[in-house]
Amino acid sequence: MPATSVTEPGQGDARVGLHSRGYLVLLLVAGLLGIPLSLVAFGFLVAVHELEHVVWHDLPHALGYAGPPAWWPIPAIGAAGVLVALAIRHLPGHGGHVPVAGLGAGATPPADVPGVVLAAGASLVGGAVVGPEAPLIAIGSGLALLAVRRTRMGADATASTLLAAAGSAAAISAIFGNPLVAAVIFLEVLGLARRELMLVVLPCLLSSGVGALLFTGLGRWTGFEIGALALPGLAPTRLVAADVAWAVPLAFGVAVGTWLVYVAGRRTARLAESHVMGATVGAGILAGAAACAYALITDRSPVEVALSGQATLPALASDPGAWSTGALVALLVCKAIAYAACLGTFRGGPVFPALFLGAAVGALAAGALPGLVLLPALAIGMAAGMAVTGLPVTSVVLVVLLLGDAATSLMPVVILAVVVALVVEELLSSTARLPRPGRRPVASGAAS
Structure with a gap:
C-alpha cells in the first residue's frame, strides 16, 4: 500500500x-x-x-x-x-x-x-x-x-x-x-x-x-468580487395563516409542473442518445423559438427566457409588478418549454432554471390567491421547484440563502414546500414508473 x-x-x-x-x-x-x-x-x-x-x-x-x-x-x-x-x-x-x-x-x-x-x-x-x-x-x-x-x-x-x-x-x-x-x-x-x-x-x-x-478576502485584500446569492431588497416578514394554508397546494402545483418539465426533458435525452446533432440543434431552435415568442407577445427582452434565469431572478423577486399577469404567464410557459428542451440535450446544471420557474409561479400566485403575499409565495415556489431535483436539504439551504435576512421567518413554509414537492415527485414518478433525477455515485478509479 x-x-x-x-x-x-x-x-x-x-x-x-x-x-x-x-x-x-x-x-x-x-x-x-x-x-x-x-x-x-x-x-x-x-x-x-x-x-x-x-x-x-x-x-x-x-x-x-x-x-x-x-x-x-x-x-x-x-x-x-x-x-x-x-x-x-x-x-x-x-x-x-x-x-x-x-x-x-x-x-x-x-x-x-x-x-x-x-x-x-x-x-x-x-x-x-x-x-x-x-x-x-x-x-x-x-x-x-x-x-x-x-x-x-x-x-x-x-x-x-x-x-x-x-x-x-x-x-x-x-x-x-x-x-x-x-x-x-x-x-x-x-x-x-x-x-x-x-x-x-x-x-x-x-x-x-x-x-x-x-x-x-484576507487582511487588506478584499478578494474577488462575485455576485451575492441573496436576492436584494427582501425585507423580513411574518407569516400569517394564509401563507401556511397555501403552502401545500402551491407546492403541489409547482411540483407537478416541474415534474412534467422533467418528463419532457428525459424524452429529449433519450432522443439525443441516437440523434445527437439533430436533437441538440432542434432543442436549441425550440428553446430559441420559445424566447422569441415571449419577446413578440410581451415586447420584453428574449433574454428573460433564454439563459439560466440567475440574472433575471432578482428583478422578478424585487419587482414582479414590472410584468403584467399576461407577461408572467408567458414567461412561465416559454421558460418551461425552453427548460424542457435544454434539460436532456445541452450541458449544464438544473438548479437555477428550477428556482426561477418556482419563483415565477410564486409571483403569479401572490397576485391571484387571497391572503398570500409575495415573499412567502416566492419562498414556497422556489423551494418546491428546486426540490424536484431530488435534493431536499440543498433545496432548503439554497432558498434560505436566496431569501437573506427574510429567511428566518419563512423557514416553516420553505421546509413544508420541499417536503410536499418531494412526496409529489416520488408519487408521480412511481406511478408513471419513471426514475427520479439521477444521483451519480462517486466513481472509484476515475483518475485515469
Missing part, C-alpha cells in the same frame, strides 16, 4: 480512519487544492459572463439594435447546439453531465474536462436554459485528479475519489458563494453511509473553505 494511502492496514476502503496518516495527508492536499481550483472556477464563470455579454449585448449593438431582437435566441441557441453536439460526438466524456439526470457529483476523468468546458461554455454563452453548477463540479473534479495523477495518491482509488469530491466542492462554491452549500450538496448527492460521509465531507469542507478566501 502506498505511503499516502487513506486506507488503514488490513481494512477495506470503507474503513478509512479519520486519524490515519494517509487521511491527514489527503486533507492537507485538499486544502492546498482549494485556492487554485476555486480560481479556475472563478475564471470559468468570468469567461462565460464576458462571452454572454458579447453574444447578448455587444453583437446586437454592433448590428444596430438597442438590445437582442426577438429572433436573436433562435440562431444563438441553435449555434450553441451545434457546438455541444460536436463536443458530445468527438470529445472524451460526451460533453459532461446531462442536466435532466440531476446534479452529478461523480469523479470526472481529466481527459473529459476539455469537452465539459466546451459543451457547458457553449450552452451557457449561447443561452441554453441550464445553470453552471454541474460543469463546475466536473471541472473541479477533473483538475483535482489531474493535479495528483502522477503521485502516489493518484494511484490510490480511495484517495482519488475523495480528492475528486474535494475539487468539485472547491469549484462549486464559486457560484453559490458559500462553502457550506458545497458540503451540503455532496452530503445528499453521494448518498453514503455515515462513516463514508464523514470521510468525503471533511475534504470538501476544507477545500471549499480554503478556496473561499479568494472571495471573502
Whole structure:
C-alpha cells in the first residue's frame, strides 16, 4: 500500500480512519487544492459572463439594435447546439453531465474536462436554459485528479475519489458563494453511509473553505468580487395563516409542473442518445423559438427566457409588478418549454432554471390567491421547484440563502414546500414508473 494511502492496514476502503496518516495527508492536499481550483472556477464563470455579454449585448449593438431582437435566441441557441453536439460526438466524456439526470457529483476523468468546458461554455454563452453548477463540479473534479495523477495518491482509488469530491466542492462554491452549500450538496448527492460521509465531507469542507478566501478576502485584500446569492431588497416578514394554508397546494402545483418539465426533458435525452446533432440543434431552435415568442407577445427582452434565469431572478423577486399577469404567464410557459428542451440535450446544471420557474409561479400566485403575499409565495415556489431535483436539504439551504435576512421567518413554509414537492415527485414518478433525477455515485478509479 502506498505511503499516502487513506486506507488503514488490513481494512477495506470503507474503513478509512479519520486519524490515519494517509487521511491527514489527503486533507492537507485538499486544502492546498482549494485556492487554485476555486480560481479556475472563478475564471470559468468570468469567461462565460464576458462571452454572454458579447453574444447578448455587444453583437446586437454592433448590428444596430438597442438590445437582442426577438429572433436573436433562435440562431444563438441553435449555434450553441451545434457546438455541444460536436463536443458530445468527438470529445472524451460526451460533453459532461446531462442536466435532466440531476446534479452529478461523480469523479470526472481529466481527459473529459476539455469537452465539459466546451459543451457547458457553449450552452451557457449561447443561452441554453441550464445553470453552471454541474460543469463546475466536473471541472473541479477533473483538475483535482489531474493535479495528483502522477503521485502516489493518484494511484490510490480511495484517495482519488475523495480528492475528486474535494475539487468539485472547491469549484462549486464559486457560484453559490458559500462553502457550506458545497458540503451540503455532496452530503445528499453521494448518498453514503455515515462513516463514508464523514470521510468525503471533511475534504470538501476544507477545500471549499480554503478556496473561499479568494472571495471573502484576507487582511487588506478584499478578494474577488462575485455576485451575492441573496436576492436584494427582501425585507423580513411574518407569516400569517394564509401563507401556511397555501403552502401545500402551491407546492403541489409547482411540483407537478416541474415534474412534467422533467418528463419532457428525459424524452429529449433519450432522443439525443441516437440523434445527437439533430436533437441538440432542434432543442436549441425550440428553446430559441420559445424566447422569441415571449419577446413578440410581451415586447420584453428574449433574454428573460433564454439563459439560466440567475440574472433575471432578482428583478422578478424585487419587482414582479414590472410584468403584467399576461407577461408572467408567458414567461412561465416559454421558460418551461425552453427548460424542457435544454434539460436532456445541452450541458449544464438544473438548479437555477428550477428556482426561477418556482419563483415565477410564486409571483403569479401572490397576485391571484387571497391572503398570500409575495415573499412567502416566492419562498414556497422556489423551494418546491428546486426540490424536484431530488435534493431536499440543498433545496432548503439554497432558498434560505436566496431569501437573506427574510429567511428566518419563512423557514416553516420553505421546509413544508420541499417536503410536499418531494412526496409529489416520488408519487408521480412511481406511478408513471419513471426514475427520479439521477444521483451519480462517486466513481472509484476515475483518475485515469
